[in-house]
Amino acid sequence: MNENTLTALSLDDCINQADETKELLLKPGALDEIPGLLSKFFASRAVCVIADENTMKAAGKRVKDIIEDGGTKVAGMHIFPGEPRLHADYGHVRFLKNFMASLGGYPELVPIAVGSGTVNDLVKCAAYELRLPYLCVPTAASVDGFTPNGAALLLDGFKQTLPCTAPLALAADTEVIARAPAFLSSSGFGDLASKITAGTDWIVAEKAGAFGAPEAPARDPVCWSMIQINLMDNLQNSVNAVQGDGDAINTLFKSLAITGFAMQYMKNSRPVSGGEHLFSHVWEMEDLSMNGVPVTHGHKVTIGTLALTAFTETFFADPSGPPAIPKGFKRPSLEEREAEVSRAFDGSPAHDGIVKKSKEKFMDDKKAGIINEAFRDSWKDLRAKVLAKLLPYKELKELLAKAGCPVLPEAIGLARGYAIATARRAQMIRNRYGVIDIAWDMGAFEGILAKMEKSEIYLR
Ligand SMILES: [Zn+2]
Known part of the structure; x- marks a missing residue:
């Protein structure tokens, strides 16, 4: 490999190279475009929203309103406690799978992860195991784990990267992300x-x-x-x-x-x-x-x-x-x-x-x-x-x-x-x-x- 002949790739080029994620909306006001993303990439008429108490305040409530105003049903919401800080433990994946599978709209349900790295990893893994394409709404630029086809979770006492499907689309609102804790x-x-x-x-x-x-x-x-x-x-x-x-x-x-x-x-x-x-x-x-x-x-x-x-x-x-x-x-x-x-x-x-x-x-x-x-x-x-x-x-x-x-x-x-x-x-x-x-x-x-x-x- 001759480094001198290589040039940096643009975001669009990178998404084209990635074969699972179809779109990353990264801009102020991206939340408002969630209904458009849902109709463009997800056939379903029902979603569920997963957040924690902090990310619910930061974006979850607005996401819910925007989706409902757009005519899509929110079949259920699960909000993890804000304190103590959520652990990336596989036990939560088991819970989320049962929760999602119990909702009306399943198995055509679209999970929406509203949160920083941990919420996203938990939803990514649960959605993958239920074969549901999901939408990611990041609330912080806290980790590189939003977009890979794997989730870093604690399983059998060991942090492992479990193979999962990456989010089909992301709505990354930079106004929301800028307000995340330092x-x-x-x-x-x-x-x-x-x-x-x-x-x-x-x-x-x-x-x-x-x-x-x-x-x-x-x-x-x-x-x-x-x-x-x-x-x-x-x-x-x-x-x-x-x-x-x-x-x-x-x-x-x-x-x-x-x-x-x-x-x-x-x-x-x-x-x-x-x-x-x-x-x-x-x-x-x-x-x-x-x-x-x-x-x-x-x-x-x-x-x-x-x-x-x-x-x-x-x-x-x-x-x-x-x-x-x-x-x-x-x-x-x-x-x-x-x-x-x-x-x-x-x-x-x-x-x-x-x-x-x-x-x-x-x-x-x-x-x-x-x-x-x-x-x-x-x-x-x-x-x-x-x-x-x-x-x-x-x-x-x-x-x-x-x-x-x-x-x-x-x-x-x-x-x-x-x-x-x-x-x-x-x-x-x-x-x-x-x-x-x-x-x-x-x-x-x-x-x-x-x-x-x-x-x-x-x-x-
Ligand atoms: Zn890392």
Whole structure:
């Protein structure tokens, strides 16, 4: 793939590449056009509205009135409590499925999700399992999860991306989204910033994959054009979203939506999620909260992005070659590795699944040796590619702070040493090759963590 020949794709081009979503109305007053969307894309004459108490106030009531004025029946509404904050738990999907199936109009019912990421993920999954196309009315630019063909839900104690059909259409009213609480916009900004390290991890994976690493596909030029070409401009132009600035909100929502369209196109989350999301998944499994309030996905990902940026900078620090391997280093056997992973997740409901995944990604010495050799041989070129994409740690921290994101682990309830040490478990949980994997396979992993720990800059 020659990056220099790629150009950024417009929103319309991205929707054309996505094969499930047909339209994203993104503008002030988009709510008023919901009746038009319903008649254009949905054959049904009955809808149900799902919201929570906060999003009901923000947009749900108006959505209901607009739909009824347009002559469509609202067969039922379910409003989740506003407090405590709604969890993306599969149990709510079971409830919603029963609720929807009990309404008049089913099975021709159109579910309408009015809310931020969690309401949307719950409705997306329930609608998919009932085979109902649905309409999404986002009330915040809080996450990249509105548009992908998957929902991030807690099932069997483990946050998983369950395959689901994406919304058939979205009515994203930027006046509504601009009034969302600041922490939701900064969460969305953090999720968008994570695409920087998702990109560098994909560059690393592409190299390793060419020499046999599992789950390490080559970069896809269409996806890369969708997400990566304009990423830095889009981040700069979204910084004021947290202040409710209309243009910034528009850019932030559009950029997040496009990453979802890239997932629809690619049929997986590789283009939008690298090692930074693995840090976040570990904290999600622990139900990370701050003063009793769950930390948002975007804020966990923000600290994960800082941590992975620190890791990547440390790994690629030396222009002459990869970090030196400690004398006497020996890669563990498969049995030793299995025992290590098993200990790390002892007592977790996700234990068995993680042990299985870590065995799948375990490479024997021969294969790992070939990949190490390839990294050494092409170090200069690979390092240049990664560093050209990676935003230096200090600049990243400054940008995130400007956008109102947390930039210290303590700000999301984590001790610094604990946040750094999370890298060990992040490297175990998923079969998705990235910089933490090559460092581990080379034997450089612990040395990098020690350097991060000693650093005067990283995660301080
Ligand atoms: Zn994310």
